[in-house]
Amino acid sequence: MCRCGYDPMSAYIRARNLTLDVPIFLQPDREATGWAGMLMGAAFDPPRRRTIRLLEDLDLDVREGDRLAILGRNGAGKSTLLRVLNRVYQPTRGQLEIQGSCQALLNMSLGFNGEATVRENIFLRGVAMGLKSSFLRDQVESILEFAGLQHKVGHRLRTLSSGQRLRLGFAISTSVQHDIMLMDEWVGTGDADFMAKARERMRGRVSGSKIVVLASHSVGLLRDICNKGIVLEGGRLVHAGDITSSLKCYHDLLARLRAERQAMIEAPADGAHVYGAIEEIRPAKKPGQFVLKGWMVDTDGAVPAGLALERDGHLYTTSDLRWCRRPDVVKHFGLSNDMCGFLAVVAVPGVSQPSELGRNVRVLGGANPELVDAELRMAPAVIETLRSSS
Numbered sequence: 001m002c003r004c005g006y007d008p009m010s011a012y013i014r015a016r017n018l019t020l021d022v023p024i025f026l027q028p029d030r031e032a033t034g035w036a037g038m039l040m041g042a043a044f045d046p047p048r049r050r051t052i053r054l055l056e057d058l059d060l061d062v063r064e065g066d067r068l069a070i071l072g073r074n075g076a077g078k079s080t081l082l083r084v085l086n087r088v089y090q091p092t093r094g095q096l097e098i099q100g101s102c103q104a105l106l107n108m109s110l111g112f113n114g115e116a117t118v119r120e121n122i123f124l125r126g127v128a129m130g131l132k133s134s135f136l137r138d139q140v141e142s143i144l145e146f147a148g149l150q151h152k153v154g155h156r157l158r159t160l161s162s163g164q165r166l167r168l169g170f171a172i173s174t175s176v177q178h179d180i181m182l183m184d185e186w187v188g189t190g191d192a193d194f195m196a197k198a199r200e201r202m203r204g205r206v207s208g209s210k211i212v213v214l215a216s217h218s219v220g221l222l223r224d225i226c227n228k229g230i231v232l233e234g235g236r237l238v239h240a241g242d243i244t245s246s247l248k249c250y251h252d253l254l255a256r257l258r259a260e261r262q263a264m265i266e267a268p269a270d271g272a273h274v275y276g277a278i279e280e281i282r283p284a285k286k287p288g289q290f291v292l293k294g295w296m297v298d299t300d301g302a303v304p305a306g307l308a309l310e311r312d313g314h315l316y317t318t319s320d321l322r323w324c325r326r327p328d329v330v331k332h333f334g335l336s337n338d339m340c341g342f343l344a345v346v347a348v349p350g351v352s353q354p355s356e357l358g359r360n361v362r363v364l365g366g367a368n369p370e371l372v373d374a375e376l377r378m379a380p381a382v383i384e385t386l387r388s389s390s
């Protein structure tokens with residue numbers, strides 16, 4: 001055991017009073033609109049340097065086996081904390097000890113050079129990640145194969161599409177298993193086959209890591225992966241505990257902020273994301289109609305009003321959307337609004353059984369019936385039913 005009480009052989013992250021200040025440059029508003037006045041302003045009134053605090057006095061103890069969720073609303077400091085843990089930013093004050101090798105899935109194009117070839121970029125990025133060139137030489141083929149880019153090996157990186165670059169970055173970043181995995185909200189932009197492969201690899205890497213730290217707004221993903229959580233607000237730590245208490249604290253915080261905002265302006269909050277799940281799709285009494293059972297809320301804790309089923313690109317709006325209490329969901333996800341369960345009816349002409357709906361079906365939620373764009377997760381049983389269609 002070392003002085004701080006950690007086993008020096010195991011992986012851990014320990015931070016005390018972690019504080020990060022960064023300089024920013026502010027340009028005062030100029031009154032001049034003519035070119036001469038603008039030039040004079042640029043010459044004699046340069047931007048002013050100021051320092052702002054992004055993280056303040058954070059204490060963190062992450063031990064082997066911990067899967068830590070970093071929660072917080074936009075701009076709370078989640079990505080900044082991950083960058084500090086990944087040593088991209090040097091803390092201004094406080095101590096940070098990290099034991100174990102780190103794999104960071106924060107920026108898929110970090111270390112890439114658009115003018116170098118795909119093969120050269122594998123080395124550039126790999127070396128930036130601390131891998132040896134001899135090791136990378138052995139890995140090149142499998143990285144190219146995973147990314148599906150064998151035929152592009154000698155092409156310049158800038159000629160690749162953004163999806164191909166993302167695939168390459170992902171394949172390199174996840175080519176090695178590390179002790180500690182740092183992940184930011186990972187929104188994949190690959191085709192369905194690559195996404196399935198990437199998810200599989202992520203699952204393997206997550207289960208092979210001694211520590212996982214994940215920042216995301218996806219409550220379902222955090223609930224699936226994490227056992228612990230912290231909540232940040234304005235760069236400060238407002239809660240640390242198990243995942244259930246952390247999600248509850250996060251949702252309470254969002255609900256409180258929402259109530260304050262509504263008290264100030266009688267307008268709905270924008271920027272809230274809808275999420276939830278579809279637990280059952282069954283035939284209704286009337287032929288051609290289906291009952292959808294599930295739950296949804298938005299990240300501000302409010303119950304959304306829009307729900308629709310999308311089949312082969314065609315949208316079928318639900319009728320008769322009825323809400324019910326779901327204490328089980330509230331307990332599991334730490335939500336603050338228990339009226340989040342629903343039953344709704346949707347008519348899909350010409351179809352009588354859920355298995356006839358086909359595979360190309362999504363259920364979308366949204367703030368109102370005209371704005372449904374958030375895909376709800378399907379329960380495994382529902383996916384099974386839809387997959388069984390011929």
Ligand SMILES: Nc1ncnc2c1ncn2[C@@H]1O[C@H](COP(=O)(O)OP(=O)(O)OP(=O)(O)O)[C@@H](O)[C@H]1O
Nearest residue numbers: 022023024054072073074075076077078079080081
């Ligand atoms: N290099 C920087 N210079 C100045 N301000 C910065 C810098 N990096 C981040 N910030 C600011 O710090 C705050 C926290 O940013 P950060 O990206 O960590 O938020 P976040 O919690 O990850 O948000 P989101 O959920 O939107 O991704 C934001 O207000 C952001 O504008």
